Amino acid sequence: MIIIRRTEQRDLGKIHMLMNGNLDKYFEPSVINFFFMQWPAGQFFAEDVFGRPAGAVCCSVLTGGRVSISLLAVDANHRRQGVGGRLLDNVRNTCLIQGYTTVQLEVRTTNFNAISFYTKRGFVKSEYLPRYYDDGGDAFRMVCDVRSMGRIVEQRT
Numbered sequence: 244m245i246i247i248r249r250t251e252q253r254d255l256g257k258i259h260m261l262m263n264g265n266l267d268k269y270f271e272p273s274v275i276n277f278f279f280m281q282w283p284a285g286q287f288f289a290e291d292v293f294g295r296p297a298g299a300v301c302c303s304v305l306t307g308g309r310v311s312i313s314l315l316a317v318d319a320n321h322r323r324q325g326v327g328g329r330l331l332d333n334v335r336n337t338c339l340i341q342g343y344t345t346v347q348l349e350v351r352t353t354n355f356n357a358i359s360f361y362t363k364r365g366f367v368k369s370e371y372l373p374r375y376y377d378d379g380g381d382a383f384r385m386v387c388d389v390r391s392m393g394r395i396v397e398q399r400t
């Protein structure tokens with residue numbers, strides 16, 4: 244069983260390790276702390292019943308009022324079990340409650356699993372960002388209207 248709850252200060256060390264173990268770029272602890280301080284309501288943590296981390300999402304509010312999904316990772320042993328989707332559901336609910344209407348993120352053009360994940364939840368590619376990453380990798384910016392964010396059920400015609 245995986246529990247999803249709002250991130251607390253005591254989780255930040257675990258989230259730092261989780262992000263650096265599952266994302267392809269190193270982040271300083273101060274980055275995780277920055278998101279937590281900037282928008283505490285936009286941070287969610289997934290853990291098993293023993294308190295072991297299963298996933299986390301760190302969001303921020305951008306100038307102009309869009310919400311950014313800044314860091315999202317699910318531990319490899321817990322992927323494709325809906326944990327990432329549940330983390331996003333919590334982000335969506337917080338946005339709805341606080342009146343934010345648009346969510347955006349950047350994803351590597353080669354990260355097909357993540358692009359599939361976001362596309363199935365209503366995100367669309369809005370921009371191609373060449374050499375967006377420090378290593379020269381390209382990104383897509385993806386955006387979603389909060390009201391249509393969530394699992395999209397494929398319809399048969």
Ligand SMILES: CC(C)(COP(=O)(O)OP(=O)(O)OC[C@H]1O[C@@H](n2cnc3c(N)ncnc32)[C@H](O)[C@@H]1OP(=O)(O)O)[C@@H](O)C(=O)NCCC(=O)NCCS
Nearest residue numbers: 265315316317322323324325326327328350356357359360
């Ligand atoms: C992207 C990520 C957060 C998804 O989390 P998750 O808990 O596995 O996602 P869910 O179980 O809620 O949703 C699964 C969906 O994600 C996509 N997906 C995730 N892993 C996939 C894989 N190995 N192969 C194909 N599709 C995959 C699919 O669309 C899948 O839907 P399906 O099961 O109907 O095919 C997770 O794979 C991850 O942490 N990846 C590494 C870090 C990363 O890339 N983060 C995003 C950076 S922008």
